[in-house]
Amino acid sequence: MKKVLITGAAGFLGSHLCDRFIKEGYYVIGMDNLITGDLKNIEHLFPLEQFEFHHHDVTKFVHLPGKLDYILHFASPASPIDYLKIPIETLKVGSLGTLNLLGLAKEKNATILVASTSEVYGDPLVHPQNEEYYGNVSPIGPRGVYDEAKRFMESITMAYHRFHGVDTRIVRIFNTYGSRMRLNDGRVVPAFMGQALRGEDLTVFGDGTQTRSFCYIDDQVEGIYRLLLSGYSDPVNIGNPHETTIGEFAEEIIALTGTKQKVIYKPLPQDDPLQRQPDITKAKELLGWEPKVARSEGLKIVYDYFKSLPAEVLERKAHREFAKSN
Structure with missing residues (x-):
């Protein structure tokens, strides 16, 4: 039985990856410091013999006994509300956390896949964005703590690949949605659905013409799984290329939920990307x-899924003063 370590295991994407690797017959070690993750996302795995969980911060030294075949590094705040609330932790997990896990991969002779993001492209001047585009990113803007953490992650991963011969993968994840997202994390899908379920008007930042491309979680996990086993070390975009404007998407949510809300507009936050579409x-x-x-x-x-959540969860409103059209 091959063994895989998944960091950020109690988060949205990490928990779905745990499910997939259990299904594929792997022994899964989940690791999370629970700063944004929730054990409820993986509690169904605790009774399984092929799953174990470590409550640990990967910015500290990571040690695991025995062999290890794969590492998937998904530990990081991923929503604007989170990484603007905990900017230092965001930078540390992208830098120190990645360094620690690359060292572990080197020690164990394991393949490591790191979770980068479409945010490395910043507010892009190329559309759609392909992997050869270097991006348009402000390192000192409010989003820089996330964007630059991921750009550093890619750089040090390639350095370990070239200098130490570590078998590495880099996935650039575009907007992904699915069950286990937090309604109050500020990202556009749960934010719009939370507002609709609470009977609130839907808040669009900017004039609504900025675009995003949304990928369902099962598709995203499939792409990550294939990339891990591919033998390809350069970055690969995984996302849905079907683009929509945020204004159109808000109307789509209103039609889906059958609610009577209207769309209200607020100023676009600093450095918010105007276009996002993967090549x-x-x-x-x-x-x-x-x-x-x-x-x-x-x-x-x-x-x-969101309708099935307890009422007290639905009533928690996001603190969206920093939320982006993510």
């Missing part, structure tokens, strides 16, 4: 991957 040519050619779940289908699943 997935490389994923198609190298991995044979492209998203399968239509947005209408995925949103219906997620809406049913």
Whole structure:
């Protein structure tokens, strides 16, 4: 049985990755400091013999006994509300955390996949964004703590690959949605659905013409899984290329939920990207991957999930003064 370490295991993406690797017959070690993760996301795995959990901060030294075949580094705040609230921790997990896990991969002769982001492209001057585009990022703006942490993550990962011969992968994740997202984390899908379920008007930052491309969680996990096993070390975009404006998306949520709310507009936050659409040519050619779940289908699943949450969870409002159209 091959063994995989998944950091950020109690988070949205990490918990779904735990499920996938358990399903594929791996022994899964989950690790999370629970600063943004929730044990409820993985509590169904605790009775399984092929799963163990470590409550640990990867910015501290990481030691695991025995062999280790794979490491998936998904430990990081991922929503604007989180990384603007805990900017130092965000920078540390992208730098020190990545350094520690690359060292562990080197020690164990393990393959490591690190979770980068479309945010490395910043507010892009190239559209759609392909992996050869270097980006348009402000290192000192409010988003820089996240963007530059991920850019450093990519740089040190490639350094370990070239200098130490570590078997590495880099996935650039575009906007992803699905069950286990937090309604109060400020990202656009849970934010809009939370507002609709509470009977509030939907808040759009900017004039609504900025674009995003939303990928359903099952498609995202499939792309990550294929990339891990691909043998390809350069970055690969994994996301859904079907683009929509935020204004159109808000109306789509209103139609889905059958609510009577209107859309209200507020100023666009600093450095918020105006366009976000992945070029997935490389994923198609190298991995044979492209998203399968239509947005209408995925949103219906997620809406049913959010409706099933306890009332006290639905009533928690996000502190969205820093929220972006993410």
